[in-house]
Amino acid sequence: MTSPATSPRPVSPVDAVADTYVATLARLNPLGATYLGVPGHEREMTDFSPDAAAERAAAARSALLALEGLAPADDVDEVTGAAMRYALGTELDLHAAGENERLLNNLASPSQQVVEIFDLMATDTEQAWDDVAARLAAVPAAVASYVASLRTAAARGDVAAVRQVEAVIGQAREVADPQQSAFTRLVQGDDARRVLGEGHPLRADLDRAATAAREAYADLARVLADELAPHAPQEDAVGRERYALWSRHHVGAALDLDETYAWGLEELARVQAEQTAVAAQVAGPGASVQDAVALLDADPARQLHGTDALQAWMQATSDAAIDALDGTHFDIPAPVRTLECRIAPSHTGVIYYTGPNDDFSRPGRMWWSVPHDVTSFSTWRERTTVYHEGVPGHHLQIAQAVFERATLNSWRRLAAWTSGHGEGWALYAERLMADLGFLDDPGDRLGMLDGQRLRAARVVFDLGMHLGLPAPAEVGGAWTPQSGWEFLRANVNMPESMVRFEYTRYLGWPGQAPSYKVGQRLWEQTRDAAREAATSRGQVFDVRDFHARALALGSVPLDVLRTALAG
Incomplete structure (x- = not known):
């Protein structure tokens, strides 16, 4: 791969198709443009109506048609073509199945996107607040289109x-x-008061727009309660056909769902056994995982109180990881070394990452959405989370792709995202940090295993619940809403409000939660296959080089990743 330090790679006809598609996508989905860091659409809202969804599908179809007959100029084009055909193809399959029109869940549907986009908008200048006011005024139309x-x-x-x-x-x-x-x-926040002051004309515009936006959400709640709820099915499971479609989209590969379920059960048992062994290191021979957790939670040195302390610890932990890894296990470009850790305005319990914009003027950010009832935090649980969301996890992966301007087109750098690839890498990164010695403290290692157990458990839960597969004995032989809840409670070490949110998330977003652990599995298989290929040629496998080549690809479907990194 050409590095950013060398002359830019010439723009190929395949690149031109990809770049044109990103520009079209930004125009048709302004919220997506802001999320991706594509400027020029900050005052607009996405139209979620059926006609607008059809127009976005037509744009994807046109891009695929434009790729037909184009000979790839190099290996970069080979990957771009394969990735676009897979990713856009599954998006068109979801559109044809009506999944876009019925999309409604507790985490990843337009109802959340319209609110959360404001977290990513600049608020440091008068012009930025003028953009916020314009977009806020467009909320009622966006909500109406979603309805x-x-x-x-x-x-x-x-x-x-x-x-x-x-x-x-x-x-x-x-x-x-x-x-x-x-x-x-x-x-009414501090940024608005600081930039605009008390009598600024924009303050009145913002207040009016906020009132209209709140009223739009009151209308949405009424529509959902009066029109949809009476006709909503009690059954959570989506069935095999819909599940397979969503799984292909999220994972970036077609899975043998029954084999994956069996593997999930085995992986859960393996992680549980590893947890038990580490628990003995924490709390002494014969100690249970629960004994170790109680001991760690009672340790004042491992406790944080309040969100200010949490944010400061997140930032310090992230900064230390970047300093330790740069120049040793990774070569981290200067713009990628900046990662902001923030407390999110929402209160769902979700921890997430948002990437930098195209010129890095908006840095990558790690967000922690803290529930109202959670006021203390255990560092032993969360150190691995910082590595997952930051470096070497999401931030290194996503920001590195944005940095690859000399090699990759804008679709590859900004718009391409496959959950199995991205979330799989982040879990792979957690294990990597353990292998590199960053989680040698038994408490921190137990925290990593706690997260790995969650991800393995939800492979079992997600597939078992949605496909109605035979349940393990501890579940009572059958998956039901109650037995599924009890299974999660037994395997997820979180406050109940957070487990309840996760439980609802898995039931409403089929195939997405397993993509993390399944993606990690496929990443590890890809690395091991590359090692075996190098050994067969009599070469020494260089894992640092493997990681550099992998990150330089950007986010691609896992089927494409395996081919691109073969040998």
Whole structure:
């Protein structure tokens, strides 16, 4: 691969198709443009109506048609063509199946996207606040377009499970509440007061727009309660056909779902056994995992109190990892060395990452959404989370791709994302940090295994619940909402409110949660295959070089990754 330090690679016809598609996608999905860091659409909202979804599908179809007959100029083009055909192809399959119109869940549907996009917007200048005001004023139209899609799907009998409808009703009512609303916090926050001052004309515009946006969410809650909830099915499971489609999209490879379920059970048992061994190191011979957890949670040296302390610890831990890894196990470009750790405005319990924009003026950020009832935090649980979201996890992976301007087109750098690749790498990165000695403290290692156990358990839960597969004996032989809940509670070491959110998430977003652990498995298999190939040629396998080549690819479907890194 050409490095950013060398002359830029010439733009090929394949690159031109990819770059044109990103520009079209940004125009048709302004929220996506902001998320990807593509400028020029900050004042706009995405249209979620069926007609707009059809237009986005047509753009994907046109891009695929444009690729036909184009001879790849080099190996970069080979990967671009394969990745676009897979990724855009699965998006078109989801559109044809009506999945876009009925999309409603507690984490990853338009109802959350419209609110969360404001977290990524600049708020440090008067112009930035003018952009915020314009986008905020467009919220009612965006919500109305989303309602139009939900009604279209409902007219043909496609309504999300009642559990998801009720979850989003609760979220929408919170956004509509003047006291709790993220819109209220946005326009009345410190940034607005500092930049605009008390009598600035924009303050009135922002207040009016926030009021209209809250009212739009009140309307959304009423539509969901009055129109969708009465017709929403009680059954959470989506069945094999829909599950297979979503799984191909999230993983970036077609899985043998039954084999994956069996592997998930084996992997869960393996991690549990490893946890037991480490628990004995923490709490003495014969100690249970619960004994070790209680001991660690009682250790004042491993406790943080309040979100200010959490944010400071996240930042210090992230900065230390970057300093330790740069120049030893990775070569981290200067712009990628900056990672901001923030407390999110929401309160779901989710920890997530957002990438830098195209010129790194907006850095990569790690966000922690802290539930209202969580006020203390255990560092032994969360050190591995910082590595997952930061370096060498998501931040190194995503920001490195953005940095590869000399080699990769804008689709590869900014818009390409496959959960199995990205989340699989982040779990792979956790294990890598353990292998490199960063989690030698038994408590920290138990925290890593705690996360690995969660990811293995949800492979079992997600596949078992949605496909109705035979349940393990400890579940009672059958997957039901209650037995599934008890299974998660037994395997997930989180406050109950966070487990409840995760439980609802898995039931409403089929195939996504397993993509983490399945992706890690495929990453490890790809690395091991590359090692075997090098050995067969009489060469010494260089894992640092393997990681550099892998990160330089950007996020690609895992089927494409295996081919690109073969040998």
